[in-house]
Amino acid sequence: MAYIARLTFVLAMICIAAAGALALTEGATTPVIEQRIQEELFEAMADYVPEADNFEEKVVNDKTFYIAEKGGEEIGYIMTASAAGYGGPVYMNVAVDTEGEILAVDVDRHTETPGIGDVIEDEEWLAQFDDKTIDDEIALEVDIDNISGSTVTCRAATNAVRNAVDEIGAEFLGLEVAEWDLADVEDGTYEGTGSGFGGDIVVEVTVSGGEITSIEIIEHSETPEYFELAKDIIPEMIIDEQDWDVDEASGATMTSIGIKDAVFDALAQ
Amino acid sequence: MSMAKEFSKGIIKDQPVLRLLLGLCPALGVTGTATNGFGMGMAATFVLLCASIVISLLRSVIPKSVRVPCFIVIIATFVTIVDMTMNAFLPELHDALGIFIPLIVVNCLILGRAEAFFSRNPLHTSIADALGMGAGFALALTILGAIREILGAGTIFGVVITPEAFEPFGVFATPPGAFIGLGFMLAGMNYISKKLKLD
Amino acid sequence: MELLAILFGAIFINNFVLTRFLGICPFLGVSKKVETSVGMSAAVTFVMVMAAIITWLIQEYILFPLDLGYLRTVAFILVISSLVQFVETVMRKVAPTLYEGLGIFLPLITTNCAILGMAILNIDEGYNILESIVHSIGAAVGFAIALIILAGIRERLELEDTHKLYHGAAVAMIVAGIVSVAFQGFQGMI
Structure with a gap:
C-alpha cells in the first residue's frame, strides 16, 4: 500500500511541477508571440501600402x-x-x-x-x-x-x-459582381468558359422556363481519364440542384471547377 | 570512463542518427536546409540536456515501475518549453520545423538515453553524454541539411555558393531527396566505420 | 466527399511515412519481412484509431474549455503510452492468440511518432471527431502500404548482391526514396 502511495505521490509531484513550469513559460511567451504576430502583419502590410499610418x-x-x-x-x-x-x-x-x-x-x-x-x-x-x-x-x-x-x-x-x-x-469600390439569378435569365442557349486542369472548358447551357435544362461541354483539353470522372456527373448535379456551386467530383477537382465556372460564366450577369 | 570520452562517443562511435539509426523522422523531415537541420539539432540538444539533469538528479526518487511515464512527462515538459520559446523568439525556425518540434517527445534518442543512461549515472557523466549525443544528432542533421540545400537550391545556410551555371537538383528539396540523401550518408558512415575499425 | 478527400489525402498525397516522414523508426525496424510488417501495421491501425478518438475528446472537453492548450503535448503522449499499455494488458487477457501476433509490436508503438503526429495534426487542421477518425484510418493505411511495399522490396534485396557499404539501412533509405518518388505522382489527385 505504502509503495502504491509512493508511486502515485512521485508521479503526481512530477506532473504538478511540469504543469507549473509550462504555465509559467506560457505566461511569459504568449504576450511576445501575440505581439510578434500583430507586428509581422502590420510590417507586411506597410510593405504593400507604405504611405499608410x-x-x-x-x-x-x-x-x-x-x-x-x-x-x-x-x-x-x-x-x-x-x-x-x-x-x-x-x-x-x-x-x-x-x-x-x-x-x-x-x-x-x-x-x-x-x-x-x-x-x-x-x-x-x-x-x-x-x-x-x-x-x-x-x-x-x-x-x-x-x-x-x-x-x-x-x-x-x-x-x-x-x-x-x-x-x-x-x-x-462598388464594383458590380456577376450575380447568379436564374429567374433573370431569359430562355435560350448561352455559352461560357471556365479554366480546368488542361486549359479552357467551353460549355453550352440551355435555359427554358427559368430552369437549366441541358449543359453540353463543347470544348476542353482535359486529360481524358480525369475528364471522364467529371463530364457527366457535374452537369447532372447542376441541373438537379439548379445551382452552379455543386460538390466537385473527387479525383477530378480542377476539371469540375472548370465546368462549374463555365456554367457560371454562361448564365451570370 | 572520462567525461571527454562520454562526450565524444556521441559524435562518431555511437553517432545517434548514422550508427544507432535513432531520430530518423526529424533527420528526414526538417533537413531541407542546413539552418533547419541545425535548429532541430539545437532544440533536441536542449531537451536532452535538461532531461539529463532532471532525470539524473531524480534517479533515486523515481520508483522503477513508473519510470517511463515520469521520463515522458519530464521530456514532454521541456519539449513544450522549447516549442513556446521558439515560437516567441525564433518564429521562422518554429514555422519551418512545424510538427517536428512537439514530436521531439517521441524521438527514440531522448527516451532511449533517459532509460539507458541518465537514470543510471551521476549528474556530470549524464550531462556529458547528453551534450555528446545532442552534438552528434545536430551534426548529422546539419550535414544532411547542408548536402540537400547545396544540391537542391545551390545555397548553404541561405548563402548562394554555387556558380550561376549550376542548375539545382530540385529533387533534393523534396521528400524523395531526403531519403536518398540519408541513404548515401549512411553508406558514407559505413565507410568511415570500416576505416576506423569501429565494429 | 470531404471525408474521402481526407482519407485519400492521408493515404497517398501526404503519406505519413513517405511524405510526412512520420513513423520512420518502425518503418526501418520491421520492414525486413512482409509478415512482421503486416503485424506491425495491424497494431498501429488499432492504436491509431483509438488514439485519435481519445486525444480528440481530451482536446475538445478538457484542454480547450480550460484553456490548457500548452499541456497538449504532455497530455497526448501520456494518453498514448497509457493506451498502448492498456491495450497490451487487455489483449493478453482477452485475446491471447491476437496478442501473440501483435504483442511484440505494441511497446514499439509508444515512440512511433506517426501516432502523436496524427493526433497533433488532427487538432492543427481543426478536424471534427468524424474527420479525425477518418484521418487516423488514412494515416494507418498509408503507413501500412508504405511498410508492406518496402518489406516486399527488402525481402528481395536480401538475395541481391548489394555493395557492402550499402547493406541494410542505407539501401533501404534509397529504396524508400524511390518509392517516395512514385508517391509524389499522387500529388494533384485531389
Whole structure:
C-alpha cells in the first residue's frame, strides 16, 4: 500500500511541477508571440501600402479585409484570397488602392511542389500584376504570362489575385459582381468558359422556363481519364440542384471547377 | 570512463542518427536546409540536456515501475518549453520545423538515453553524454541539411555558393531527396566505420 | 466527399511515412519481412484509431474549455503510452492468440511518432471527431502500404548482391526514396 502511495505521490509531484513550469513559460511567451504576430502583419502590410499610418481590420461574411488609412482617410485595401493549385490552395496577398489599381501582390503561402510550383514566388513574375487595375482581365495567358511547366500553379496564383481584386471591388469600390439569378435569365442557349486542369472548358447551357435544362461541354483539353470522372456527373448535379456551386467530383477537382465556372460564366450577369 | 570520452562517443562511435539509426523522422523531415537541420539539432540538444539533469538528479526518487511515464512527462515538459520559446523568439525556425518540434517527445534518442543512461549515472557523466549525443544528432542533421540545400537550391545556410551555371537538383528539396540523401550518408558512415575499425 | 478527400489525402498525397516522414523508426525496424510488417501495421491501425478518438475528446472537453492548450503535448503522449499499455494488458487477457501476433509490436508503438503526429495534426487542421477518425484510418493505411511495399522490396534485396557499404539501412533509405518518388505522382489527385 505504502509503495502504491509512493508511486502515485512521485508521479503526481512530477506532473504538478511540469504543469507549473509550462504555465509559467506560457505566461511569459504568449504576450511576445501575440505581439510578434500583430507586428509581422502590420510590417507586411506597410510593405504593400507604405504611405499608410494605420490598418483597420474589417470582417465581412468570414472574409478578413484590412483597410489602409492615412490621416484617418482610406487609401487602400488588402486581403488574402486563395485558388486551387496542384498541391492544395495557393494563397495570395493583394493590395488595391481606392481607384482600383493594384498596389502590391505577394505569395502568402502554398503547398506546391518545391522547384516547380514555387516559381510563382519569382519577383519578376509577380511584378506583372503591379500595373493591373480592377478593370483588367487578370487571367493567365491573357494579360499574365504563363511559366511553362508550372501552368497549374500559375493559374491558381492568378485566379487567387483575381478573386481578391473582385472581393475588394465588391466590398469597397462598388464594383458590380456577376450575380447568379436564374429567374433573370431569359430562355435560350448561352455559352461560357471556365479554366480546368488542361486549359479552357467551353460549355453550352440551355435555359427554358427559368430552369437549366441541358449543359453540353463543347470544348476542353482535359486529360481524358480525369475528364471522364467529371463530364457527366457535374452537369447532372447542376441541373438537379439548379445551382452552379455543386460538390466537385473527387479525383477530378480542377476539371469540375472548370465546368462549374463555365456554367457560371454562361448564365451570370 | 572520462567525461571527454562520454562526450565524444556521441559524435562518431555511437553517432545517434548514422550508427544507432535513432531520430530518423526529424533527420528526414526538417533537413531541407542546413539552418533547419541545425535548429532541430539545437532544440533536441536542449531537451536532452535538461532531461539529463532532471532525470539524473531524480534517479533515486523515481520508483522503477513508473519510470517511463515520469521520463515522458519530464521530456514532454521541456519539449513544450522549447516549442513556446521558439515560437516567441525564433518564429521562422518554429514555422519551418512545424510538427517536428512537439514530436521531439517521441524521438527514440531522448527516451532511449533517459532509460539507458541518465537514470543510471551521476549528474556530470549524464550531462556529458547528453551534450555528446545532442552534438552528434545536430551534426548529422546539419550535414544532411547542408548536402540537400547545396544540391537542391545551390545555397548553404541561405548563402548562394554555387556558380550561376549550376542548375539545382530540385529533387533534393523534396521528400524523395531526403531519403536518398540519408541513404548515401549512411553508406558514407559505413565507410568511415570500416576505416576506423569501429565494429 | 470531404471525408474521402481526407482519407485519400492521408493515404497517398501526404503519406505519413513517405511524405510526412512520420513513423520512420518502425518503418526501418520491421520492414525486413512482409509478415512482421503486416503485424506491425495491424497494431498501429488499432492504436491509431483509438488514439485519435481519445486525444480528440481530451482536446475538445478538457484542454480547450480550460484553456490548457500548452499541456497538449504532455497530455497526448501520456494518453498514448497509457493506451498502448492498456491495450497490451487487455489483449493478453482477452485475446491471447491476437496478442501473440501483435504483442511484440505494441511497446514499439509508444515512440512511433506517426501516432502523436496524427493526433497533433488532427487538432492543427481543426478536424471534427468524424474527420479525425477518418484521418487516423488514412494515416494507418498509408503507413501500412508504405511498410508492406518496402518489406516486399527488402525481402528481395536480401538475395541481391548489394555493395557492402550499402547493406541494410542505407539501401533501404534509397529504396524508400524511390518509392517516395512514385508517391509524389499522387500529388494533384485531389
